[in-house]
Amino acid sequence: MLNIKNITKVYKMKGEEVRALRGVNLGIGDNEYLAIMGPSGSGKSTIMNMIGCLDTPTSGEYFLEGQDVSKMDDDQLAEIRNQKIGFVFQTFNLLPRSDLMHNVELPLIYGNIPAAKRKKMAAAAIEKVGLSDRIKHKPNELSGGQRQRVAIARALVNNPSIILADEPTGNLDTATGEEIMAVFDQLYKSGNTIVLVTHENEIAERTHRIVRLRDGLIESDEIIKNGKH
Amino acid sequence: MRLYFYDIFESFKIALRALKANKARGVLTTLGIIIGIVAVVTTMTAANGLSNNFKESISAIGSDVLYVSRTPWVQVGNWFQFRNRKNLTMKDSEKLAQKLIDARAINPTTGTERRIKYRSRVLENIDIIGTTDKHIMITTNLPEYGRFLTGFDVSNKRFVCVIGAEIHEKLFEGVNPINKKIKIGRHHFRVIGIMEKQGSAGFFGGPNFDSQIYIPITAFMKAYGSRNRNFNFAVKAPSQESMADFEYEVVGEMRKIRKLKPTEKDDFSINQMDTLMNAYNNVMGVVVMIGLLITGISLLVGGIGVMNIMFVSVTERTREIGIRKAIGAKRRAILMQFLLESATICLVGGLVGVALAFGVTAIVDKFLLPATVSPGIVIVAMFVSVLVGVVSGIIPAYKASKLHPIEALRYE
Numbered sequence: 001m002l003n004i005k006n007i008t009k010v011y012k013m014k015g016e017e018v019r020a021l022r023g024v025n026l027g028i029g030d031n032e033y034l035a036i037m038g039p040s041g042s043g044k045s046t047i048m049n050m051i052g053c054l055d056t057p058t059s060g061e062y063f064l065e066g067q068d069v070s071k072m073d074d075d076q077l078a079e080i081r082n083q084k085i086g087f088v089f090q091t092f093n094l095l096p097r098s099d100l101m102h103n104v105e106l107p108l109i110y111g112n113i114p115a116a117k118r119k120k121m122a123a124a125a126i127e128k129v130g131l132s133d134r135i136k137h138k139p140n141e142l143s144g145g146q147r148q149r150v151a152i153a154r155a156l157v158n159n160p161s162i163i164l165a166d167e168p169t170g171n172l173d174t175a176t177g178e179e180i181m182a183v184f185d186q187l188y189k190s191g192n193t194i195v196l197v198t199h200e201n202e203i204a205e206r207t208h209r210i211v212r213l214r215d216g217l218i219e220s221d222e223i224i225k226n227g228k229h
Numbered sequence: 230m231r232l233y234f235y236d237i238f239e240s241f242k243i244a245l246r247a248l249k250a251n252k253a254r255g256v257l258t259t260l261g262i263i264i265g266i267v268a269v270v271t272t273m274t275a276a277n278g279l280s281n282n283f284k285e286s287i288s289a290i291g292s293d294v295l296y297v298s299r300t301p302w303v304q305v306g307n308w309f310q311f312r313n314r315k316n317l318t319m320k321d322s323e324k325l326a327q328k329l330i331d332a333r334a335i336n337p338t339t340g341t342e343r344r345i346k347y348r349s350r351v352l353e354n355i356d357i358i359g360t361t362d363k364h365i366m367i368t369t370n371l372p373e374y375g376r377f378l379t380g381f382d383v384s385n386k387r388f389v390c391v392i393g394a395e396i397h398e399k400l401f402e403g404v405n406p407i408n409k410k411i412k413i414g415r416h417h418f419r420v421i422g423i424m425e426k427q428g429s430a431g432f433f434g435g436p437n438f439d440s441q442i443y444i445p446i447t448a449f450m451k452a453y454g455s456r457n458r459n460f461n462f463a464v465k466a467p468s469q470e471s472m473a474d475f476e477y478e479v480v481g482e483m484r485k486i487r488k489l490k491p492t493e494k495d496d497f498s499i500n501q502m503d504t505l506m507n508a509y510n511n512v513m514g515v516v517v518m519i520g521l522l523i524t525g526i527s528l529l530v531g532g533i534g535v536m537n538i539m540f541v542s543v544t545e546r547t548r549e550i551g552i553r554k555a556i557g558a559k560r561r562a563i564l565m566q567f568l569l570e571s572a573t574i575c576l577v578g579g580l581v582g583v584a585l586a587f588g589v590t591a592i593v594d595k596f597l598l599p600a601t602v603s604p605g606i607v608i609v610a611m612f613v614s615v616l617v618g619v620v621s622g623i624i625p626a627y628k629a630s631k632l633h634p635i636e637a638l639r640y641e
Contacts, residue, residue: 082557
């Protein structure tokens with residue numbers, strides 16, 4: 001489904017060059033459940049930005065569902081993100097002053113879906129994460145776990161090819177974190193592809209494949225048999 | 230194409246949401262625009278009101294009438310070049326009447342100032358106008374009570390007078406003046422009529438029509454002498470369409486009467502209501518332009534305020550912009566959102582400004598001069614508001630659209 005070939009990413013910061021990625025090769029198929037791990041500075045955020053089409057590589061190729069997205073311009077990338085990627089962030093990143101319905105339907109608005117269809121799709125996504133009774137609430141009226149569930153609904157609403165979650169349980173307590181991971185597990189079982197970036201082993205061990213990065217290169221990439229299928 | 234409009238409509242809804250979310254800031258931002266619009270609309274309305282008022286006042290002059298006078302009504306620059314012209318005489322007028330057979334009327338007038346007295350009341354420096362019965366054929370002003378002068382009054386040099394509405398008010402204070410005698414200068418005249426209220430062009434240094442007294446020109450010459458008196462002739466053209474040709478004819482006849490050689494310039498002037506209107510429009514035009522310029526500055530200041538707030542808003546919402554981009558908002562969508570926010574704030578400000586201007590105009594209308602806000606002005610005001618919004622918002626909106634999603638998401 002996606003194939004990353006020899007990706008490098010070099011940033012220029014205050015005259016110095018930072019090599020965040022030094023030649024990464026990664027292939028991800030349909031319906032996989034992956035974790036990307038590594039210490040600070042290993043490039044795991046960078047690789048996530050690459051996969052999520054938030055940024056383009058300095059060199060190398062990235063094929064997403066057959067299309068080479070590594071050379072696309074801003075507008076094209078925006079469209080890819082809208083159609084094929086679903087983001088879940090550590091800090092939820094919801095619009096604080098809009099209700100759940102508006103938050104979840106936002107990707108559909110940018111995707112030019114007409115209002116009636118949008119409402120239906122958003123309602124379905126909210127249903128999937130079990131928050132239908134709170135549909136008119138605003139994020140600040142919800143708990144952390146509930147907010148993250150809304151973020152997941154938003155990530156799902158446009159039926160993306162891949163769901164990218166950056167430390168999704170980072171701002172949650174253990175119990176709530178467990179709830180959220182249960183949601184991800186369920187989504188994997190329903191056929192979605194899920195990529196988590198995490199530094200917590202307990203989280204990573206729920207997936208079925210762990211990719212470890214160090215200093216801008218993949219150190220290891222292993223299928224762990226005791227992931228819950 | 231339909232998708233494009235849909236795009237804008239959805240951006241507009243998003244913009245409205247954002248504005249609703251922070252109402253207090255929106256109100257403060259728009260204050261400058263409100264003040265600017267009130268100032269602009271009030272200026273334009275006042276200018277309109279003044280113009281209409283002036284037009285109405287001078288309409289008594291008659292749009293199909295030529296006035297033959299010694300000097301032009303509107304003199305720009307060195308007025309003393311006309312100083313050496315000979316007076317027009319009664320004889321000139323009689324000869325003109327003979328020659329201009331297709332004129333509908335010719336009315337000679339002359340004037341002076343006198344003190345007038347009734348019982349114990351005295352008014353100083355009142356315009357006394359010697360005229361004929363043809364006066365009311367020339368102007369649209371008619372007597373409201375009593376009658377005007379007749380041919381009989383003129384031919385018999387009768388000492389009768391028709392007074393203006395203000396003279397009635399001030400000299401007689403509501404007493405019926407008809408058939409009463411007043412003293413004009415050293416002579417007594419019997420009042421036979423009161424003119425209807427005309428209004429005055431006094432605002433611009435013109436005559437106050439309601440403060441004049443009309444007496445037969447023959448009586449005038451008998452009472453105050455005709456030597457060294459200057460006469461004006463009002464000539465009513467056969468029709469409004471032929472004014473230009475008619476003027477040509479009048480000039481020709483006058484030149485003969487005044488015995489001018491072909492190379493000599495005219496030693497008289499032809500004036501029309503149009504002349505006054507043009508002179509007024511020229512002056513008003515400049516005044517209005519300056520007024521609008523000054524009030525326009527307040528709009529400029531308002532616009533700068535909007536731009537300032539939009540910059541702050543963009544910076545404050547950097548994270549939000551990052552989120553929107555991450556879930557697929559294109560640059561243009563972000564640009565549209567912020568541009569529409571800015572335009573909407575200004576449009577609302579414009580609406581409030583127009584509403585307030587209606588209020589201000591109502592006050593002006595009651596106490597100063599008739600004024601109403603025309604729909605045209607409202608539309609211009611709305612358009613200007615939106616324009617200010619777009620111009621003030623474009624740079625902040627562009628800046629917002631150019632934000633890099635990753636950096637924006639990292640913003641604290």
